[in-house]
Amino acid sequence: MMSDQNSIRGMTAVEVLAATVLAALLMTALIGVLRGLKAQQAAVDARMPTASWELALDRTLKRDLENTIAYEGTESVLKLHGYGDVVEGERTWLPATVLYEVRKGKGSSWLVRRVAQRGSPDERSGAAELVLAEVRRITFGLPVEGEARTAAEKNAVTSKTPLPARFSVHFWGEDVSQPLYTFTHHAL
């Protein structure tokens, strides 16, 4: 009888109070840590504006423009003439034209990339690769700041023009005030 009473021992009020205070302190500390984490996360996000698709497109355009000698195009297609052919991730240095085209479908439009080898008897037009969704038009030329951008950018270059040392490409969606994507190439 006495041992049964001892095994069912409860907590005293002081013990409960102490446990509550400790738990409250621990929770306060954890909430503080979580707040700090949130602030640091926001700081990291502010420094990392580029999504992974943007980085991938940066690399593709950089590679294409590095080996471009001349360009031409309109609002719906940009042609880069040079030696940008790549097979299985490796450059071939064969003369080729890389085309960035806006293709419109049922209610949607896509930016598509294609490589056409130049001058060979069995001239190959490579498979089209989807690059970016909701692109309506392309503009290109020298980078221009501010309001003069839309007016100054050349929207139609109908003959092969040598690529300048600095060259920018903008892909526009429905919003005409800001492009979906911008890339500026600086020649080595």
Add this chain to the structure above:
Amino acid sequence: MMTLTLIVIAALSLSGFTRKSLRLAVEAKEAEETLQRKWALISIRKALLDRAAERFDHLKDQIEIDEDLSWPAPAKLAFEFMLGSGHYRCMLSDEHAKWNLNEVYRSEPDRFRAWLWEATDRRVPVILRPDRSPETKLRSRPYSSWGQVFDIRETLRRDATAMGEVTSRLTLWGDGKLNVYRIDDRMLSEAATQAGDRDAAEKLLESRRDTNISFVWPDGLDRLDLRRTEKLRLRRTFTGESTCYALWVEARGKHRTRHHLWIAGDQASSGSGRPLAFHW
């Protein structure tokens, strides 16, 4: 229970934050290396290629002044150095001191492959893919890139240095004329024989070897006992001034090796006046 929940949430947030931080750090490191490499390449190009004519002309002047030195003047200059964390090997060369493959193809299209195989010492796999578009036919330049002549991918996998060595003797650019001050005796003899005949070639070679008379092109041609047509053909084949130079750079970083080739002074391909560039 709530405390445990909070601990779990904190742990998950920390791990997500750590991943992002790590990605940011890796990207920052890559961006730093890319910037360093870009800076190095631009500096190398400006220091070497932009002043190539000056460097080679200085070496040519040395031979004219110093009687102990003889022709040909150097046509290739090699450099090797460290810049930042990268190791760079560079070869600056005069394109007018190399066999122009478009000229060889034009004069002997049937023997071209065999000739090329010998000229490369069979070190590099040859895959000929001339550009037959009307535009290139007009410019008489079926080959404008090494990718049309060699299997670049296979070569770089097997022996990357072979590419640099083979192309130090061959070119696809320039106006096809050979610089008479910088080509070796064998090349001078072969080219002069093709342009004139063996007799004309021997006379030209002797004239260049003669240390008693200053060898000057094209004035020195007038002193030779050759027919007028032979002299005209030799003038079309050779030149005394180079306008086209190449810079081959092998850049070794921590993780990979990159190759760059610039061609300066090739009027047919660089409409913008900037050097023609290949990067891989």
